[in-house]
Amino acid sequence: NVANQSGLRAQPTQAASTNTPQKYADILARRAPPPMMSKPSDNIPFEEQTPQFTDSMIRELVQNAVTHDRIEMFAQPIVKLPSRKVHSLEVFARIRAKAGVYVPASQYRKLAIEQDLLVEVDRILLHNVLDSVRVNKKRDMTINYFINISTTTLKDFPFMSTLLQFLRSDRDLAPYLIFEFRQSEFVILNEQVKALLKGLARTGCQFSIDNVTQPNLNYADLRDLNVKFIKMDSSDLIKILGTDGGSEQIHKLKKRLDAEDMTLIVEKVETERDVRELLDFEIDFGEGYLFGKPNLEIAYRPRKTA
Numbered sequence: 300n301v302a303n304q305s306g307l308r309a310q311p312t313q314a315a316s317t318n319t320p321q322k323y324a325d326i327l328a329r330r331a332p333p334p335m336m337s338k339p340s341d342n343i344p345f346e347e348q349t350p351q352f353t354d355s356m357i358r359e360l361v362q363n364a365v366t367h368d369r370i371e372m373f374a375q376p377i378v379k380l381p382s383r384k385v386h387s388l389e390v391f392a393r394i395r396a397k398a399g400v401y402v403p404a405s406q407y408r409k410l411a412i413e414q415d416l417l418v419e420v421d422r423i424l425l426h427n428v429l430d431s432v433r434v435n436k437k438r439d440m441t442i443n444y445f446i447n448i449s450t451t452t453l454k455d456f457p458f459m460s461t462l463l464q465f466l467r468s469d470r471d472l473a474p475y476l477i478f479e480f481r482q483s484e485f486v487i488l489n490e491q492v493k494a495l496l497k498g499l500a501r502t503g504c505q506f507s508i509d510n511v512t513q514p515n516l517n518y519a520d521l522r523d524l525n526v527k528f529i530k531m532d533s534s535d536l537i538k539i540l541g542t543d544g545g546s547e548q549i550h551k552l553k554k555r556l557d558a559e560d561m562t563l564i565v566e567k568v569e570t571e572r573d574v575r576e577l578l579d580f581e582i583d584f585g586e587g588y589l590f591g592k593p594n595l596e597i598a599y600r601p602r603k604t605a
Contacts, residue, residue, distance in 0.1 A: 352402065354410060357394075360402060361411050361420070364394045370423040371395050372431070374598035376591040377445065377564060377584055380574070386584060387477070388601060389445040391593055392424040401595075412451060421452040425462070431599060432475045442601050445477045445507055445528075450484050459495045466502040473503035477528065481510040485526075486517075493524065500525035509566065514539070514552040518559055529556060530564045533573045533587065540576065549580050 352360070364370050374388040393401035411417040428444045435442055452458060466473045478499070485508050488496070496506065507528035508521070512535055521529075539545040556563050565577055568587030577585070591597070 352396070352406065357402060357407050357410050358414060360394050360396055361407050361414060361416055365416050365419045365423070368423055368426070369395055370420055370427070371401060371595060372424060372427040372598040373401070373593040373595055374444075374601070375586060375593045376597065377586045378590045380582055380585050381578055383585075383590060385442075385591075385597075385601070387443040387445060388598065389447075389479070389586065390424065390428055390598060391447070392420050393593075393595075394420075408449075417449055417451045418455045418458055421449060422458065427598075428476070429472055431601075432472050435475075435601065436471070440601065441475075443475050443477055443505075445479050448478050448480055450480070453480070453484075453488070453492050453495075456491065456495070459492075463495060463498045463502070466499065466504065470502050473499075474505075477505045477507050479507040479509055479528075479530075482508050482512070483510065485520075496524050507564075511535075514548060518555070521561065522559065526561065528562050528564055530566050530586075532567045533565050533569070533577065533585075534567065536565060537573065537576055553580055553582070 371393045373391045373393050375391070376385040377387040377389060378384060379386045391404065393403055394407055395401055407420075408417065411420055425446065428446055432444065466476075478496075500506070504525075505527040506525055507530060508526055509530035511529055511531045514531075516529070536549060539548055542548075553563060562583055564584040564586055565573075565582050566586040568574060568577075568585045568589045570589060573587075574585065574589070
């Protein structure tokens with residue numbers, strides 16, 4: 300076992316060792332970056348390039364990918380504005396169907412849940428992220444990774460407990476990890492999950508809330524769980540700007556987030572017009588196809604950051 304040989308095996312908590320298969324204890328299984336396959340076209344959205352597989356085909360692909368650790372990590376840059384230098388990466392799990400063809404979460408997620416495999420997909424993605432963080436540190440490169448965590452995984456107490464114990468034992472990795480979940484999921488987290496997230500925060504991990512549709516946020520809850528990033532779609536912000544008092548509303552939001560030491564990231568930025576409208580509000584970071592599509596190569600070989 301490579302993780303065991305390198306001294307990186309996380310010791311499971313009592314709950315994990317009692318209720319969880321041994322594979323949950325292997326939080327970090329080092330694996331080499333995959334060879335660079337053909338990249339998606341720059342002119343076609345990634346999801347539109349993926350062939351439509353039948354459900355039975357996707358089930359087989361998911362099972363095979365989990366069994367053989369063949370979940371690949373794609374990443375989309377988050378850039379500093381107005382310089383547009385890469386600051387962080389948001390990572391996504393893709394399942395390799397064949398050379399140059401990868402199945403996105405929009406196609407496999409529901410079926411993975413039905414097969415009780417989504418936690419395993421998240422686990423393997425986390426393996427890749429942790430491994431990349433180690434490589435980056437050796438290259439003296441500082442870059443953070445935004446990692447989407449499903450509610451299924453958040454509620455898997457043995458897995459999350461083992462992750463927490465691992466990061467307690469290797470705190471140098473934690474500051475580079477930003478776990479992200481939807482606003483609709485954040486507001487219904489139970490106390491057990493919140494306790495685990497607070498434990499992760501104490502190791503140095505941070506959190507991001509995306510799919511935020513309205514700027515009236517519960518800042519006390521956000522502070523309590525060490526949420527440092529708020530993501531809103533550019534289209535939602537521009538829609539607010541088109542309403543009476545919308546400009547003042549965005550200014551107040553930005554001012555309050557700055558006061559709370561939280562960062563606003565505008566995502567799904569697709570046009571130069573979007574950027575021009577948003578820069579008036581001193582937006583610090585942007586993400587979207589305008590700055591870069593989800594990409595396999597940048598996930599494993601990130602460029603220097605701002």
